[in-house]
Amino acid sequence: xxxxxxxxxxxxxIFAIWxxxxxxxxxxxxxxxxxxxxxxxxxSEVLADTMTQERPKLPxxxxxxxxxxxxxxxKVLDGKAMSKRSLIYHGWITLSSTLVGFVIGTLAGILLAVxxxxxxxxxxxxxxxxxASQTIPILAIxxxxxVVMNSIGVQGLLPKAIIAAxxxxxxxxxxxxxxxxxxxxxxxxxxxxxxxxxxxxxxxxRLPSSMPFLFTSLKVGIAASLVGAIVAELxxxxxxxxxxxxxxxxxxxxxxxxxSALFAAAIVAACLVGIVGVIQQLTLKKMGMAQ
Amino acid sequence: xxxxxxxxxxxxAKNLDLTFQTNDGPVHALKDVxxxxxxxxxxxxxxxxGCGKTTFLRTIAxxxxxxxGTLTVNGMSAEEARKNRAYGYVFQAxxxxxxxxxxGNIKLPLEIMxxxxxxxxxxxxxxxxxxxxxxxxxxYPWQLSGGMQQRASIxxxxxxxxxxxxxxxxxxxxxxIVRDHLNEQLLKLWDRTNKxxxxxxxxxxxxxxxxxxxxVMSPRPGRITDVIESTLPRERPLEIRxxxxxxxxxxxxxxxxxxxxxxxx
Numbered sequence: 104x105x106x107x108x109x110x111x112x113x114x115x116x117i118f119a120i121w122x123x124x125x126x127x128x129x130x131x132x133x134x135x136x137x138x139x140x141x142x143x144x145x146x147s148e149v150l151a152d153t154m155t156q157e158r159p160k161l162p163x164x165x166x167x168x169x170x171x172x173x174x175x176x177x178k179v180l181d182g183k184a185m186s187k188r189s190l191i192y193h194g195w196i197t198l199s200s201t202l203v204g205f206v207i208g209t210l211a212g213i214l215l216a217v218x219x220x221x222x223x224x225x226x227x228x229x230x231x232x233x234x235a236s237q238t239i240p241i242l243a244i245x246x247x248x249x250v251v252m253n254s255i256g257v258q259g260l261l262p263k264a265i266i267a268a269x270x271x272x273x274x275x276x277x278x279x280x281x282x283x284x285x286x287x288x289x290x291x292x293x294x295x296x297x298x299x300x301x302x303x304x305x306x307x308x309r310l311p312s313s314m315p316f317l318f319t320s321l322k323v324g325i326a327a328s329l330v331g332a333i334v335a336e337l338x339x340x341x342x343x344x345x346x347x348x349x350x351x352x353x354x355x356x357x358x359x360x361x362x363s364a365l366f367a368a369a370i371v372a373a374c375l376v377g378i379v380g381v382i383q384q385l386t387l388k389k390m391g392m393a394q
Numbered sequence: 395x396x397x398x399x400x401x402x403x404x405x406x407a408k409n410l411d412l413t414f415q416t417n418d419g420p421v422h423a424l425k426d427v428x429x430x431x432x433x434x435x436x437x438x439x440x441x442x443x444g445c446g447k448t449t450f451l452r453t454i455a456x457x458x459x460x461x462x463g464t465l466t467v468n469g470m471s472a473e474e475a476r477k478n479r480a481y482g483y484v485f486q487a488x489x490x491x492x493x494x495x496x497x498g499n500i501k502l503p504l505e506i507m508x509x510x511x512x513x514x515x516x517x518x519x520x521x522x523x524x525x526x527x528x529x530x531x532x533x534y535p536w537q538l539s540g541g542m543q544q545r546a547s548i549x550x551x552x553x554x555x556x557x558x559x560x561x562x563x564x565x566x567x568x569x570x571i572v573r574d575h576l577n578e579q580l581l582k583l584w585d586r587t588n589k590x591x592x593x594x595x596x597x598x599x600x601x602x603x604x605x606x607x608x609x610v611m612s613p614r615p616g617r618i619t620d621v622i623e624s625t626l627p628r629e630r631p632l633e634i635r636x637x638x639x640x641x642x643x644x645x646x647x648x649x650x651x652x653x654x655x656x657x658x659x
Contacts, residue, residue: 289485292457294506297503297554298477311491390492392492392493
């Protein structure tokens with residue numbers, strides 16, 4: 104609770120800068136319009152106009168949150184929550200490919216990490232490729248994945264989920280390799296004195312020891328997964344999801360729509376990371392490993 | 395001296411040598427080690443750091459492999475003995491799993507060795523009682539003091555009924571008072587279970603108080619300089635440490651350590 108005042112201060116500062124920015128960026132259009140109409144405007148008239156333009160260069164926070172409400176809460180009240188003009192509909196599209204991609208990416212990441220820890224050949228060969236995979240710009244590879252999958256008849260959610268998985272598996276691999284290797288020499292020797300096999304050492308020692316590392320990776324992974332899903336939506340048709348909203352907004356100069364989709368995506372990301380964080384706390388507390 | 399216990403040889407090392415290859419060149423950790431440990435012996439290994447006492451214990455446990463020489467444990471090679479789960483090993487740190495209760499930690503070796511559930515519970519009860527932790531089975535490690543945690547780790551090593559107990563400075567990290575108490579308890583436990591115990595320490599009083607046989611070692615290269623058979627009775631109250639006999643044995647240990655030190659000077 105003590106942190107609430109600093110947080111509010113920063114938020115207030117951001118909004119203040121944002122309003123000032125809106126005024127200066129939108130001012131020129133207002134003045135041009137007035138000049139063309141042959142009128143001169145007082146400062147207060149200019150200020151009022153910059154805050155309420157239909158296609159501002161930089162929409163004000165009020166316009167963005169108005170749009171957010173119009174496309175979410177207001178739609179629910181109208182009973183049109185899943186209409187194509189509703190951000191809830193688009194959010195669900197993004198969220199579903201994010202979650203499917205996150206699950207695929209997490210499983211793939213854990214499997215790769217298990218292989219890397221137990222197999223010397225995989226240790227030497229997989230890690231460089233995993234790192235290389237992350238140096239390829241996702242924006243370049245996403246359309247190719249969509250096209251390739253489309254040509255073999257896979258459409259809809261799966262290609263987007265795979266792009267999401269492509270971004271989210273990496274932090275899981277890195278975290279889990281570190282986590283599975285976290286038991287110290289003494290703990291491994293102890294298992295050896297019991298003549299425990301690799302499977303038992305994995306199941307009873309390595310896997311439980313890796314949990315704090317896994318959750319840290321999952322937090323990064325789920326946010327990366329959302330980014331992947333949005334990038335995938337920029338190159339898939341029909342235009343839908345947060346990515347689709349941003350793209351169509353930029354086609355038609357609907358800056359308010361772009362910004363509201365951006366904010367909605369940020370809110371969803373924060374919620375997802377928050378949910379993983381809560382599960383992390385509960386699990387680690389139950390395991391006696393809470394920091 | 396060993397009481398009325400049978401004198402069967404449990405551990406025997408002949409001309410044992412161990413050299414570690416490190417980046418700074420070879421390190422001669424054990425040189426020409428000859429030792430015989432009989433059933434029911436309480437053997438302490440004492441010496442300055444780097445004398446190979448822990449290495450020798452780890453070699454008995456087949457956690458290190460000797461470069462040359464022979465080592466038999468229960469009449470077989472150390473590796474076979476490890477696979478037959480011939481010994482329980484207690485490390486310097488308790489190393490309990492934080493995600494398991496005390497009972498769960500003690501069950502760890504039992505699960506790996508495939509004991510059934512009823513047998514597991516029965517054994518947990520028995521060893522908890524042996525180390526004086528009855529009723530603490532459901533507690534988590536963090537709820538216990540350091541001394542209690544180390545007792546739990548001894549219980550874990552006792553749970554599967556190995557005849558040999560190897561202990562690597564198990565009380566090194568504990569304070570003097572707790573240590574005295576645990577030493578007393580360990581002697582009682584040894585008396586009740588008649589196990590063969592190998593015990594690494596760097597404390598002279600601890601070694602003299604506990605042991606039937608004290609192995610004095612010295613470093614560079616790690617070797618045995620003296621083996622002292624204790625003349626103290628099997629029954630040892632803490633006060634025995636003030637007796638003339640005790641002090642005399644402690645003297646001999648100290649002389650052995652000094653001689654090993656002077657060789658290097």
